[in-house]
Amino acid sequence: MTDALSEPNLFPMARAARCPFDPAPELGHRMEEAPISRVRLWDGSTPWMITRYADARAVLADPRVSVDVSQPGFPHTNAVSKARDAQMKTLMQMDAPEHTAHRRLMTSDFMIKKMEVLRPRIQQIVDELIDDLLAGPNPADLVEALALPVPTLVICELLGVPYVDRAFFQRVAGALVMDEGDPAQAMTASEELNVYLDDLVERKNAEPGDDVLSRLAVEQYRTGAMTRREISTMGQLLLVAGHDTTANMIALGTAALLAHPGQLAAVRDGDPALVANAVEELLRYLSITHTEARRVAREDLQIGGHLIRKGEGIIVVKSIANRDPSAFPAPDRLDVRRQARHHVAFGYGAHQCLGQPLARVELQVVFGTLFRRIPTLALAVPLEDLTFKHQAVFYGVRELPVTW
Template identity: 55%
Template sequence: MTIHEAPAYPMARASGCPFDPPPKLRELQDEAPLVEVQIFGRPAWLVTRYAEQRKLLADPRLSADVTTSGYPSPTGTPPKSDGGVGIGFILMDDPEHARLRRMVTAPFMIKRVEAMRPGVQKIVDGLIDDLLAGPKPVDLMEAFALPVPSLVICQLLGVPYADHDFFQQNSKQLIKMTATQEQRATAHGNLAAYLDNLVGEKLDNPGDDLLSGLTERIKTGELTRQDAAGIGVLLLLAGHETTANMIALGTLALLEHPEQLAVLRETDDPKLVAGAVEELLRYLNITHNGRRRAVLEDIELDGQVLKAGDGVIFPNDIGNRDPEVFPDPDVLDLQRDARRHVAFGFGVHQCLGQPLARMELQVVYSTLYRRIPTLRRAAELDEIPFKHEGAVYGVHSLPVTW
């Protein structure tokens, strides 16, 4: 594969269209299911259509290991702290990926997550009470969208919420696309040291939380302390950043589509709420710079050969707007059956925490607009700062009033 005139990825969204994928992606999707692009000056394949994305994401001949030759990463190898703490299992291949993932699967199973719903409802109601009692306007991101998943993941992991400013600031730096490799490494080192210390404390005084469960694996020799800390970094980061941005961006999208907001605000049907969550996940795509893989063995697909050592990018934002799968894909329709979306990925690396994210979003979307029915923007849409520079898309702030 050669670069020649291949377009650069990632691509810019159109001005005034913050909820839609970049127009160039739609052009490429219309052109072919596999197209050549360049990412940071290196060639890669872009998979533009839904069917091909699912097929390849499930193919074991593709590697999620960022150290694999050809992996389309801007930073090369993933950050690792001086203590040797990595970033968990997310950028590993099987069998090690599966071995480590199995150690933390149980807390995210649907039955366990459903048992957490009353507690999440209490958190959401308490934060809304604080909103209603406080001054207006207010930044919904800071006062509500970020605290909800942060409180939940802290309780699940056994992380003191009092430390949320520390881990939120370092998390933001770690996923900021414009951060230097040194800045990312520093942020990761800070988080790794913090989680390593916490794991050490729980080795001596275990509690009833996920990190304490991992210390039992350390004692049996199944897991190193470094790996436990790495899993902690991964789950803490993934557990609050994506859901927080989905809460805020989803709210903004609904405020821009008042007829859809009315559907959600006026229903007490949990199935409709659950369906609305799936449609918002399809429509918005918080993970907006594509999943990345490297080819391990030659793969022939649609008349093209992906050669060993090639990089592959899966932009789920355009996959979820494929008209062959989702008619009128650019329309937000909360009564659409959008359960087949790829917002959480596909295959063995599909998001571990999706049951928890779904439940949190269901509680938020079924509560916030019912309790504050006159919620509205307190700034013009073009004044709201979007996270174009981040690996996780959303808004830096969302001023609202009622």
Template identity: 60%
Template sequence: MTSTVHPPVSESPSGVPEFPMERAAGCPFDPPPTATAKQKEAPLARVRLWDGSTPWLVTRYAEQRALLADPRVSADITRPGYPNGAPLPPGGGSISFILMDDPEHARLRRMVTAPFAIKRVQALRPAIQKIVDELIDAMLAGPKPVDLVDAFALPMPSLVICELLGVPYSDHDFFQDNSKTIINRDTEPERRVAAMQALNTYLDELLAKKLAAPTEDLLSGLAERVKGGELTRQEAAQMGVLLLIAGHETTANMIALGTLALLEHPDQLALLRDNDDPELVTSAVEELLRYLNIVHNGRRRVALEDIEIAGRTVRAGEGLIMANDIANRDPDAFPEPDRLDLTRDARHHIAFGFGIHQCLGQPLARLELEIVYSTLYRRIPTLQLATGIDRIPFKHDGSVYGVYELPITW
């Protein structure tokens, strides 16, 4: 039985920092200094959102893992007290099962689990390697400098997720532009709703084609479930939108941001480039995921009951923000956390979340990053920035962090 919902505690604006917080100039890979300072002070701290609400910022690794795995914590964006990053659009703005709780979350999630199982994903290695090699061939044959985002980092995962879902890659400009609109924190609610509706309509039309003529892809599998009465067309289309956005945006940003981080740490780049040990490549992927944290606005939750944690009482109805960028820089979990060390055992990071909502596509993301990080720098050993890092535009305005452009040469 849940406790009575308590209103958020009122605190003076002074001393309660706004969230999201700004990164320090010249430190694009590090968490915001205010967040790091709060972590040193306490495991939980109040922050202030755009609407004046003051949810809890969970600053440390152990408390984040505990709360992300706690069934008394909800991911449902429509619940009172949920710390939304922007006004909710009409209809609630839910993107399929990631913003739902069990049992509905589990019911929908298990319908798309099989294609992302480790064995199924590993079978894609030759096809992904071919895509990576062909994109590098095209870069080497073209003019330089070149924007790594446009020429490689964005098309690589887009081609992979299109093949997996059964989405024509020829439509990539359409779905990439709408995805950017949806994940940009500064997008007006009306534009975000329009972009979401456009993608929903697009995926619904693709499902209609799969219903009439199924093929060997994930959307055809969803269409069969629609035909069997397990899913509605709307649910299937929403799942398609989620997988399409998540399947290319996150990995694309990790490729570009990871490359930039390695170029800024030439000793680590040399270690990865000049070593053919597959275990080092695996270790490098995990360390870069820990060090960079492209999901930089925190995972949002709301307490369903009063929860005692770290000497505090989180009341039912109070919001929680799990800032994984500072959790993955917690010195109690990762010694010398601000040092990029590709030989570190960082497998226990929470870049993909934790608990029942952890990222469904993480086996695919890991495989894509392993192939990219083990191929790109060996095939282009003289890869270097074509501009100063101070001129590179970072995505401070998005819910997914990365760079808009990455000019490179060799």
């Protein structure tokens, strides 16, 4: 094998068409032979790539690495990513203490106990959408019928965003999460959504309701603690990530289970504890975040015996870290009975996903309901005919034709 340190490969690396649920084969080779090595990005920069589970957790928990995209050496994965990073400063681009203060504002809204209170409402949403699916044409696209509407409805109700506006913000989100195309178009889409949320925050301030944006408008905007734009930017992150990530996990997780009928049967016939376990395994197995966790060293540090110098970029590849055999025996096998909750699909450390309690409940309800209510659910086309989102921030399928 060519020395990965002397001739860095281009990142991101291509998945194998025959294995759409697996990370790029080159990532597996790197994890075995050069677990901490250089990669080459679109702009010629050569950040470090971290592939092993223990090293990934070490980097993600290390206060000496930064998520600040304005720092020299920060690894922007493409031109769209760089433009998006430059324009939007959210929790994902903040270091402590600023990150700590902003995250604290939202922590109570996504506590596990609060998300469990939402479970009956999420169950109602899922059941109603499955009712509509069964009453409609067969075959049907599960993305449009279930995967996209479930998290969209939930995050809209939680934030206080009118669901009737979903066509607008889904269109805008679609431009924001694609890592190809014209950066200017992505930034125009981002500004469109910010203007929309700016106006919504103003309306919430005038007539607050029982939702997150109303609370922020009253507690932060009205008191001068945050500007309207700061709240709308936070709202944009929550709205886009809150529906697009889970939508992709629902569709891709369904496709993976349909491709593994033995695992699907266990989920369909299992109790809630097994379904919850299956969700963790699907999160590990699929690891949908394509942009991975990007950082830059704020000072010299040693990771896995390698010296990473101040100002050097770091890409933590969570998808392959979740396939590390030292953490997950037989990692390329989907096993819904595996104890996999220690995966890093939601990240690790201070910047792990704020909305993970909500995502877990949504996925548990969907996978615990869909196959029980439609036991004959099957792909309406061969797996190889599905179109996957290779150039998006979140990996998934564009459409999921199913029959029953």
